Amino acid sequence: MPSFKNAFGRFRGSKRGGEASMDFKAFQETQRQQTGITYLPLENTEIRILTIQLGLKSDPIICTLSHTQIYATAYTALSYCWGDSNDSVPITVNNCIVPVTQNLFAALLELRWQAYTVIWVDALCINQADTTERNHQILRMRDIYYTASQTIAWLGSDLGDHAKLAFQFFSDFQYFSDINFEAIKALLAVRYWKRTWIIQELALSRSVVFLWGLHMLTLETLQDKFDRLRMMPLAYSLNGYTELKGILLIAKMVHRGEGTVGSDVDLQSALSFSCLSKASEPKDKIFGILGLTCDGETLVPSPDYGRSLDEILRDMTMPLDIICLDNPAKPKRTDLPSWVTDWPSLWRTGRSGPSVSSRRVRGLESGYSACGKAVSEASVKFSEDGLVLIVRGYIFDTVKDISRRYLSGETKSSLHSSAPVSAYESQNSAQQSPYGSMDGLYDAICRTLIKDRTVKNSLNWYSTAGSDFSRCFKQLWSRDIETLIRKRSPHFQKAFEAASDFYLYGLRLHEWATDPTSTIRSSTNRSKGFVDSIQLGRMCTRLMTTSKGYVGMTHYQSEMGDLICLIEGASVPMVLRPCEGGFRLIGDAYVHGIMNGEFWAKQDANAMQEFHLK
Structure with missing residues (x-):
């Protein structure tokens, strides 16, 4: 656990009270x-x-x-x-x-x-x-x-x-x-x-x-x-x-x-x-x-x-992943360092969900180890004025394409630059991807939708997804599963609609999911489990592809060109945006293929660089 500053006095000037009904x-x-x-x-x-x-x-x-x-x-x-x-x-x-x-x-x-x-x-x-x-x-x-x-x-x-x-x-x-x-x-x-x-x-x-x-x-x-x-x-x-x-x-x-x-x-x-x-x-x-x-x-x-x-x-000292906790629907406050959790903002809006979910899909309870096994160990420093958090890690990639924004009141505009291609071109491109083949890419897309985690039960929400969920992905736009999707919240449906037209290697998401030759149907329970596990809309995530060809999900406020970095002490990749004298933290990301330390394990520890988070 990174040791954030312990510069506290011993309850000086403390007071009992603090309820709404009490003067x-x-x-x-x-x-x-x-x-x-x-x-x-x-x-x-x-x-x-x-x-x-x-x-x-x-x-x-x-x-x-x-x-x-x-x-x-x-x-x-x-x-x-x-x-x-x-x-x-x-x-x-x-x-x-x-x-x-x-x-x-x-x-x-x-x-x-x-x-x-x-x-x-x-x-x-x-x-x-x-x-x-x-x-x-x-x-x-x-x-x-x-x-x-x-x-x-x-x-x-x-x-x-x-x-x-x-x-x-x-x-x-x-x-x-x-x-x-x-x-x-x-x-x-x-x-x-x-x-x-x-x-x-x-x-x-x-x-x-x-x-x-x-x-x-x-x-x-x-x-x-x-x-x-x-x-x-x-x-x-x-x-x-x-x-x-x-x-x-x-x-x-x-x-x-x-x-x-x-x-x-x-x-x-x-x-x-x-x-x-x-x-x-x-x-x-x-x-x-x-x-x-x-x-x-x-x-x-x-x-x-x-x-x-x-x-x-x-x-406040917490696992480093906590710095990604925010209200993703709103840009971060400019008068507060980007790495500081703005709890008052969450209190005012009553958004307990992002925090609860964050324990399950990022952090020490998620099981992810994108930055190695020592998630709780990190060497962090602060600037003299305490406003800059200095962390170490690697730049992995940049955000290339993102599915469109979908929150109420926003204009429906597409940020992605990919265009449709032929099936041959798509297959050829898939073979050049980090996933090596059409089947590998298909599996990556399927698992990205659920961040490779499936709902298990109310006490232990997430476990690693099994191979049988790819069958559900093939039928994602079938009548039966569409009925399940319509039972989800309006927010989820907007996120799902925005992602369905997102191009991945020249094919839109719903084209990847459609398999007219499939005659194998998933059970109702398995289909419901897959729909319940879809992470679209949860914490306002959006689909993305990276410059190296990886598939993933990113923070709602991400933009094309943002850096995807792996930071010592975190469990998940972080999205950073260069600014004068350092970087602003945007939020966390899921990148399929590096969430279990695959990239981190190949890096030279002596080649880590410092990131000054402002």
């Missing part, structure tokens, strides 16, 4: 006004717990704060939204009047009624006026939530029987005929799900119960029923569905077994699945999930709120 500055000001509470310093392994005196619903909230060793006392952790700081209610803590928001007050009332009287709640158990203590406690969030006997996730007061309707549905839901979309919509509309910090709180807790008004539902029940909803395409159109699905998926990945927490989720995936959550402090989009990732401490060893978001993004 954090007002929250801190409220805490500063709590001068009546005497907060004694915490020892290294101590936390404070809040004990609520029992009482009737109409009785005031009276509490005491006390110190305890984190493992010495059974307590319940509270996960909640702070709420509107302008709508406050007084409670009594250690004989002092303390204002809390209406939402927290309602949570404390219900917790007391449900007999949860020994609790940990950040707003009161952390001295918010003491920066040193606040920073230290933030670093302990993982232990605080994991050690809690239970975490109560307060969704808010039930103001219209929505909780009863929703929780009863999710408790009883077994069959699709039982679907109650009003119940689902009610749950998805809860503001609690928008907070970035709740992802860590839910994922790190050993036991979670959602409390909405008087009604309860376990995290396990919600996860199980949401897994069933994934089989219903209509669910994806509901506002909030994707956000909650991402939260539950991260929690499931972190919990490897009952009662244990051991994260299998990496930072890149966590950032992807949480891309739709909100944070008033943008840095919390990163810092709020570090504690639940398997590589967060390594990638961002010392988060620092004192640094700009762009600096943090630039210095």
Whole structure:
């Protein structure tokens, strides 16, 4: 793994909070006004717990704060939204009047009624006026939530029987005929799900119960029923569905077994699945999930709120392939180095797909090794100002022809220069190609469409394609397979249409796929597997040929003449564009015939050149 700069301070100026519903500055000001509470310093392994005196619903909230060793006392952790700081209610803590928001007050009332009287709640158990203590406690969030006997996730007061309707549905839901979309919509509309910090709180807790008004539902029940909803395409159109699905998926990945927490989720995936959550402090989009990732401490060893978001993004350490992650439909920002992942752009557009897909079709999970076996090892350097990433590698080829652009609002124009030729000329040209024969070229084109990977299952998405898929390619424009294609998204259909007229060695793609002499038909399952595996449109890729005659797919923003380079530490080729004093990174590419290190293995390591990525 390339060691990007580890120039971080130790959480200087860090702060807890960062949800859409919370005015954090007002929250801190409220805490500063709590001068009546005497907060004694915490020892290294101590936390404070809040004990609520029992009482009737109409009785005031009276509490005491006390110190305890984190493992010495059974307590319940509270996960909640702070709420509107302008709508406050007084409670009594250690004989002092303390204002809390209406939402927290309602949570404390219900917790007391449900007999949860020994609790940990950040707003009161952390001295918010003491920066040193606040920073230290933030670093302990993982232990605080994991050690809690239970975490109560307060969704808010039930103001219209929505909780009863929703929780009863999710408790009883077994069959699709039982679907109650009003119940689902009610749950998805809860503001609690928008907070970035709740992802860590839910994922790190050993036991979670959602409390909405008087009604309860376990995290396990919600996860199980949401897994069933994934089989219903209509669910994806509901506002909030994707956000909650991402939260539950991260929690499931972190919990490897009952009662244990051991994260299998990496930072890149966590950032992807949480891309739709909100944070008033943008840095919390990163810092709020570090504690639940398997590589967060390594990638961002010392988060620092004192640094700009762009600096943090630039210095995040990840496998080198991560620098190719972007929103391919949009040109890169000119005010940000081209090698920096523009996470805010992905967050704003809610494009979690590119990140999720990138783990499967590029990077350490893809199985590609275009740049040798040592994908995680690379020697990278930075310019003195930290704006230029200096990597090493080889120029392999240049982009010669590209299939046309196809996104909405773009003019249908062809960038390729190839022209139709006779069958004889095509065969003769194929024999001169890197693939050596017509059969070799045919196989290369077929495998390029699926990047030599086939959908296997939801847990292990891609495996190397078998030879039987060439039979499906021959029937790609048959009536049966066209029916399957029409069931794919409109975006995929546009990409497929754009590629169908692309000339490869003088023949259009659909001419390569058409075999009128073929009488062997593929099974429906195999045909569907082939269509599901086609990479056209996924991450907005486009077909290309190179100057040396290779066939492949390239980034949507690629242009003819761009360089295809193999960079030490990456798993896939990268497309670079010369600029003043160096190169701009365009994105990644698939080039059939070099993805397993065939070209890399023949190169002299002493002949590597440096690329200054700007």
